[in-house]
Amino acid sequence: MSITKAEVIYAAGLAKIGLTDQDVEKFTTELGGILHWMEALNNIAIPDNMPLYRPKNLVCERDDANSTPDYSAQFMTNAPDPQHDFFGVPKVIE
Amino acid sequence: MIQSTIHALLSKLRNKEITSVALVQTYLDEIEKQKELNVYITVCAESALKAANEADKRYANGTERKLEGIPLAFKDLYCTNGVRTTAASKILENFVPFYESTVTQKLLDEGAICIGKTNMDEFAMGSMTQYSHFGPTYNHLKRADGKRLIPGGSSGGSAVAVGAHLAAGSLGSDTGGSIRQPAAFCGVVGIKPTYGLCSRFGMIAFASSLDQAGPMAKDVRDAALLLEIMAGHDPKDSTSLDVPIPSYSGNLKADVKGKNVAVFNECLQDLSADNKKMMDVAIKKLEAGGATIHYVDFPLMKETTPVYYIIAPTEASSNLAKYDGVRFGHRAAGNGDVAKATPNSRAKTRDLSIDELFSKTRQEGFGDEVKRRILMGTYILSKGHYDAYYLRAQKIQGVLRQAFTDLFRNIDVVLAPTTPTPAFALDEIPTDHTSIYLNDLYTTAVNLAGLPAIAFPFGQSESGLPMGCQLIGPELSEQTLFDVGSYLT
Numbered sequence: 001m002s003i004t005k006a007e008v009i010y011a012a013g014l015a016k017i018g019l020t021d022q023d024v025e026k027f028t029t030e031l032g033g034i035l036h037w038m039e040a041l042n043n044i045a046i047p048d049n050m051p052l053y054r055p056k057n058l059v060c061e062r063d064d065a066n067s068t069p070d071y072s073a074q075f076m077t078n079a080p081d082p083q084h085d086f087f088g089v090p091k092v093i094e
Numbered sequence: 095m096i097q098s099t100i101h102a103l104l105s106k107l108r109n110k111e112i113t114s115v116a117l118v119q120t121y122l123d124e125i126e127k128q129k130e131l132n133v134y135i136t137v138c139a140e141s142a143l144k145a146a147n148e149a150d151k152r153y154a155n156g157t158e159r160k161l162e163g164i165p166l167a168f169k170d171l172y173c174t175n176g177v178r179t180t181a182a183s184k185i186l187e188n189f190v191p192f193y194e195s196t197v198t199q200k201l202l203d204e205g206a207i208c209i210g211k212t213n214m215d216e217f218a219m220g221s222m223t224q225y226s227h228f229g230p231t232y233n234h235l236k237r238a239d240g241k242r243l244i245p246g247g248s249s250g251g252s253a254v255a256v257g258a259h260l261a262a263g264s265l266g267s268d269t270g271g272s273i274r275q276p277a278a279f280c281g282v283v284g285i286k287p288t289y290g291l292c293s294r295f296g297m298i299a300f301a302s303s304l305d306q307a308g309p310m311a312k313d314v315r316d317a318a319l320l321l322e323i324m325a326g327h328d329p330k331d332s333t334s335l336d337v338p339i340p341s342y343s344g345n346l347k348a349d350v351k352g353k354n355v356a357v358f359n360e361c362l363q364d365l366s367a368d369n370k371k372m373m374d375v376a377i378k379k380l381e382a383g384g385a386t387i388h389y390v391d392f393p394l395m396k397e398t399t400p401v402y403y404i405i406a407p408t409e410a411s412s413n414l415a416k417y418d419g420v421r422f423g424h425r426a427a428g429n430g431d432v433a434k435a436t437p438n439s440r441a442k443t444r445d446l447s448i449d450e451l452f453s454k455t456r457q458e459g460f461g462d463e464v465k466r467r468i469l470m471g472t473y474i475l476s477k478g479h480y481d482a483y484y485l486r487a488q489k490i491q492g493v494l495r496q497a498f499t500d501l502f503r504n505i506d507v508v509l510a511p512t513t514p515t516p517a518f519a520l521d522e523i524p525t526d527h528t529s530i531y532l533n534d535l536y537t538t539a540v541n542l543a544g545l546p547a548i549a550f551p552f553g554q555s556e557s558g559l560p561m562g563c564q565l566i567g568p569e570l571s572e573q574t575l576f577d578v579g580s581y582l583t
Contacts, residue, residue: 018457080425
């Protein structure tokens with residue numbers, strides 16, 4: 001299965017990654033090659049009733065209680081545009 | 095002194111033959127001497143010497159802990175409190191965590207010293223340590239033709255740190271072979287533990303269902319010692335196993351008598367001459383020690399590599415969505431330099447839409463391999479492709495896991511090569527990505543099934559480079575892997 005330039009542009013839009021025209025060209029070729037390689041999986045037989053794999057130890061429960069102190073001041077130390085106690089961003093609502 | 099194993103160094107420290115300050119200083123001098131290998135992103139000279147001074151006081155008053163005064167290198171995806179943690183990405187170039195990852199905290203709590211943060215493939219996506227914002231890391235080993243070699247990856251910095259004596263031991267992480275493959279290329283020992291044995295809290299995530307922390311060391315005993323300290327239940331990681339952790343190093347027994355060892359027929363096909371020789375010698379040595387070799391058909395070992403390249407990018411596309419330039423990390427300058435945060439520059443950001451900020455930040459902040467995998471993961475999860483790729487991959491992952499469960503009813507460990515070839519030169523890097531991905535041919539199935547596997551050097555290639563041997567066991571069989579590995583080395 002190949003991938004088209006339009007599909008690469010669509011995926012980049014979903015992933016919010018800006019691409020140049022050269023990037024689109026390059027990734028279309030490269031991703032097409034990788035998808036073609038993945039077609040080999042069609043040769044592996046899967047039983048009809050095969051359940052999906054899930055890591056089995058995903059039921060570790062914790063007390064339903066707040067265990068995290070207020071780290072807001074520390075979080076702001078890595079913020080690229082701290083404004084008062086908030087993360088500065090461009091205007092969202094037009 | 096710096097060529098010694100951790101257990102030998104501990105003995106010298108206890109006997110007052112050396113001091114931790116002298117040890118740390120010797121490593122720091124060696125790091126400076128071998129700077130061209132580009133092993134470290136950040137060297138923690140000042141804090142390491144301060145900690146070494148404290149360690150020496152503890153030795154003096156008899157309150158030393160298990161790893162007192164031992165300098166370790168941490169892969170730069172472990173969050174370290176107050177020390178820059180980048181995942182080798184421009185997007186986290188200036189990120190300084192205010193918390194410590196659980197596994198590094200456990201090592202520090204036993205007296206280990208962080209001497210620095212090692213280079214890696216960006217967000218652990220790669221197998222050569224060539225995809226780093228901070229430049230490539232080079233293998234300390236040289237081939238007869240003198241060409242510079244790749245160290246493997248993504249934990250290439252951590253592997254070279256141990257191999258080139260730039261740390262006593264190190265931490266790597268293994269999502270599809272990222273500890274074992276560089277261990278093989280650099281002639282050191284590395285173990286990928288059972289999924290859930292080590293906490294992932296504070297590890298920068300690549301593919302959460304596959305990522306696992308593990309040590310890299312000069313010998314099997316050191317790896318066992320580091321793992322028994324790192325492992326253990328952590329309520330901060332919901333996938334963390336709540337099981338008792340044995341004293342792997344204390345229990346270590348170099349013995350294979352009565353062990354049933356499987357060799358996959360598919361792993362014997364198309365082997366390079368070097369790998370064939372290595373497997374032959376390892377099989378003979380195991381038989382000589384009283385193990386029984388079983389030749390088994392297990393085609394899924396090699397066939398499932400593309401499954402990894404479906405599951406891992408899909409999880410990565412989700413895990414890396416948080417890097418958007420809003421709360422932390424790099425932010426694109428846009429029409430005004432918002433990073434300076436002056437009232438004037440903030441005004442200019444009004445010209446930039448939030449979507450533009452996201453896409454420009456991620457375009458600038460991520461390298462090509464990360465973009466490639468995020469795009470692949472996003473495409474696979476998008477409408478019309480989910481069933482054909484992701485759903486099918488998950489089902490095959492179930493088939494693989496079942497096959498391993500059936501196999502380990504009668505088998506103790508599997509013997510396999512770690513990599514198809516020894517370390518190769520920079521000018522031998524394949525140009526197409528699927529050929530690069532085939533470096534992981536013998537490693538990804540282990541992660542997909544959540545199993546433990548240890549890699550260690552075993553013999554040499556014709557060109558004089560170390561060959562990598564791998565042992566795979568059922569869940570929580572780390573002790574057996576250490577025992578058999580210890581026997582073989």
